[in-house]
Amino acid sequence: MRLEPIEAPSPARRIVPPALAMAATFLVAAALALIAGGNPFAVFGLILTGAFGSKFALLETLNSATPLIFTGLAIAVAFRAKLWNIGAEAQLYAGAVLTVILGTGALGLPSYLMLPLCGLAAMLAGALLLLGPALLKTRLGVDEVVTTLLFNFIFLLFVSYLLEGPLKDPMGMGWPKSARLTSEARLPRIVEGLRLHWGFALALVAALLVWVINTRTTLGYEMRAVGQNAEAAGFAGIPVTRVILKTALLSGGLAGLAGFSEVSGLKGALTLDLSPGFGYTGIVVAMLALLHPLGVVLAALFVAAIFVGADSMSRAVGVPSYIADIMLASALLFMVLAILLTKFRVRRD
Amino acid sequence: MDLFDILLSASFWAAAIRIASPLIFATLGELICERAGVLNLGIEGIMVAGAFAGWIAVWGGLPLWGGVAVAMITGMMLGLVHSILSVPFGLSQHVVGIGLTLLATSLTFYTYRVVLPEVSSPPKITAFQPYEIPLLSDLPIVGPALFSQTPLTYAGFVLAGLTAVVLYRTPLGLAVRAAGENPAAVAAQGLSVTAIRMGAVIVGSGFMAVGGAFLTLSAFDSFFFDMVNGRGWICIALVVFGAWKPGKAVLGAVLFAAFDALQIRLQQTGIGAVVPYQVFLMLPYFLSILALVVMSRRAEIPAALMVPFNKGER
Numbered sequence: 001m002r003l004e005p006i007e008a009p010s011p012a013r014r015i016v017p018p019a020l021a022m023a024a025t026f027l028v029a030a031a032l033a034l035i036a037g038g039n040p041f042a043v044f045g046l047i048l049t050g051a052f053g054s055k056f057a058l059l060e061t062l063n064s065a066t067p068l069i070f071t072g073l074a075i076a077v078a079f080r081a082k083l084w085n086i087g088a089e090a091q092l093y094a095g096a097v098l099t100v101i102l103g104t105g106a107l108g109l110p111s112y113l114m115l116p117l118c119g120l121a122a123m124l125a126g127a128l129l130l131l132g133p134a135l136l137k138t139r140l141g142v143d144e145v146v147t148t149l150l151f152n153f154i155f156l157l158f159v160s161y162l163l164e165g166p167l168k169d170p171m172g173m174g175w176p177k178s179a180r181l182t183s184e185a186r187l188p189r190i191v192e193g194l195r196l197h198w199g200f201a202l203a204l205v206a207a208l209l210v211w212v213i214n215t216r217t218t219l220g221y222e223m224r225a226v227g228q229n230a231e232a233a234g235f236a237g238i239p240v241t242r243v244i245l246k247t248a249l250l251s252g253g254l255a256g257l258a259g260f261s262e263v264s265g266l267k268g269a270l271t272l273d274l275s276p277g278f279g280y281t282g283i284v285v286a287m288l289a290l291l292h293p294l295g296v297v298l299a300a301l302f303v304a305a306i307f308v309g310a311d312s313m314s315r316a317v318g319v320p321s322y323i324a325d326i327m328l329a330s331a332l333l334f335m336v337l338a339i340l341l342t343k344f345r346v347r348r349d
Numbered sequence: 350m351d352l353f354d355i356l357l358s359a360s361f362w363a364a365a366i367r368i369a370s371p372l373i374f375a376t377l378g379e380l381i382c383e384r385a386g387v388l389n390l391g392i393e394g395i396m397v398a399g400a401f402a403g404w405i406a407v408w409g410g411l412p413l414w415g416g417v418a419v420a421m422i423t424g425m426m427l428g429l430v431h432s433i434l435s436v437p438f439g440l441s442q443h444v445v446g447i448g449l450t451l452l453a454t455s456l457t458f459y460t461y462r463v464v465l466p467e468v469s470s471p472p473k474i475t476a477f478q479p480y481e482i483p484l485l486s487d488l489p490i491v492g493p494a495l496f497s498q499t500p501l502t503y504a505g506f507v508l509a510g511l512t513a514v515v516l517y518r519t520p521l522g523l524a525v526r527a528a529g530e531n532p533a534a535v536a537a538q539g540l541s542v543t544a545i546r547m548g549a550v551i552v553g554s555g556f557m558a559v560g561g562a563f564l565t566l567s568a569f570d571s572f573f574f575d576m577v578n579g580r581g582w583i584c585i586a587l588v589v590f591g592a593w594k595p596g597k598a599v600l601g602a603v604l605f606a607a608f609d610a611l612q613i614r615l616q617q618t619g620i621g622a623v624v625p626y627q628v629f630l631m632l633p634y635f636l637s638i639l640a641l642v643v644m645s646r647r648a649e650i651p652a653a654l655m656v657p658f659n660k661g662e663r
Contacts, residue, residue: 001437001543003659036463084443136638140645145390145443147641149582150634161627283447320462325455332448333430336440
């Protein structure tokens with residue numbers, strides 16, 4: 001077989017393959033639910049009500065979407081420039097560590113100084129963590145996929161050390177857990193009494209800002225040019241190395257913000273299970289969003305709904321909640337294929 | 350214990366070979382994929398799936414070698430998924446690989462929960478036992494280190510030899526290497542680049558899964574969720590370190606494993622009392638990054654690695 005580019009894809013060409021991809025994802029999930037002894041319709045129904053069925057469920061979904069918007073943006077920014085940042089997990093933890101260092105009483109600042117300081121420090125930490133692999137890529141040509149992946153393991157061990165050593169909560173009864181943030185370092189709830197914090201709003205603002213950067217600034221243009229063809233971009237006078245490093249700083253910074261938002265807005269302290277893989281799930285979010293920053297918000301909501309819904313479904317019927325992870329991974333694979341089929345026709349030789 | 354005492358003890362080298370074994374299988378698998386021009390980042394998930402599939406098959410009553418075969422077939426099926434997306438459709442090998450790792454890992458965990466819904470700790474199987482090769486195992490140091498391993502370890506070294514012979518001494522190996530260096534030339538010979546690359550990814554993925562199964566069938570006797578723990582990514586670094594050559598890659602795996610065995614032993618010495626244990630656990634990952642950095646200057650990378658091939662297009 002052979003792939004042939006389609007000059008002007010018809011509207012059907014653009015809509016049908018992605019729709020089929022989503023249908024295939026749900027078919028896979030239905031088959032797996034059947035294998036586990038669950039009725040697929042009941043399972044999907046429970047996932048839906050588990051994610052949106054009550055005020056509590058809806059707020060839970062929005063809260064869960066928050067870190068995914070940040071990590072999704074981090075990945076989308078990087079992948080658009082073909083910087084394969086698979087290390088958002090570590091960058092998230094780097095942001096969380098800085099938030100805990102600054103926010104647990106070391107500084108006697110009021111809230112309106114404390115929160116921006118923690119947020120900026122978290123961004124800086126995440127950015128610097130990605131700068132290393134980015135420099136290895138630009139200076140020595142070391143593939144950043146492997147280095148960022150390996151950094152995830154290294155940094156999580158570092159966090160484990162911090163939580164058993166310097167950052168350990170003296171009141172923590174021996175658990176590897178940091179002290180709690182002071183109230184000045186906590187992101188307040190958007191509406192008093194509702195369990196949704198300002199991190200969600202911050203994530204929306206971040207998405208908007210990334211969209212502005214992408215579409216309205218020179219950097220956004222340069223990042224896309226480098227991603228489409230680095231050689232041609234360099235030939236056209238774009239400083240490719242500098243653009244890649246700037247992309248790394250932006251991407252790592254966004255992932256760092258996820259850590260800040262989770263600690264300051266939701267958890268109030270750092271533990272080793274702060275992130276159940278938000279950095280990796282961010283890849284799925286970014287790909288489902290076609291790397292579009294505003295799409296990231298929608299994709300993060302979709303992904304969070306599946307996770308939150310599957311959790312509640314799993315408690316009700318005996319279908320393991322890992323079905324959510326399978327749905328997202330298959331959605332990712334089906335979707336990349338579908339997107340290709342919107343642009344290319346498959347011809348037999 | 351002194352550093353020299355450790356390095357001269359047979360048990361240390363026996364441990365190094367044992368730790369190297371899963372890495373050897375998986376590194377060879379990755380090497381075959383990359384030699385044909387496909388980066389397979391599904392390796393981590395394929396190892397998880399292989400570890401589980403082999404173990405659950407033996408738990409279900411198959412003999413140990415049957416478990417190895419089940420793992421291999423599982424890996425090959427996952428390799429088929431990767432190869433369909435990455436070869437004829439030419440999708441981003443980064444995205445496909447990461448996606449496959451996520452899919453294989455979550456499928457494995459899901460199946461585990463479906464098959465064993467009630468267990469708090471996974472059941473144990475009777476794993477491969479060490480087999481002392483007559484005469485050779487009586488040699489000092491080398492005997493207990495090299496020739497008192499489990500049959501699966503011996504199989505790993507045999508596989509390394511076979512891979513080298515096939516890659517460098519057969520027309521098939523030449524075709525695989527050419528598909529990774531100059532696919533247009535392969536197509537000009539009337540051979541199908543698509544078939545060669547898909548075959549390499551499928552077979553390579555089978556080897557990766559056996560590497561995973563080594564953990565459950567030989568190194569341990571049970572399956573744990575975080576048991577592969579980044580070994581797949583380390584193998585990718587080992588392929589680079591080994592300059593895409595089977596012999597060097599095996600040597601790299603053994604060196605790496607020796608280092609890993611050393612850090613485990615150093616944890617129990619005076620140094621371990623001062624330095625936090627996390628630092629020791631970090632060392633293998635740092636070593637992998639270091640290997641990538643050191644080798645980055647060399648230009649042995651297959652020229653068409655990660656370059657999709659679409660016939661009739663130059």
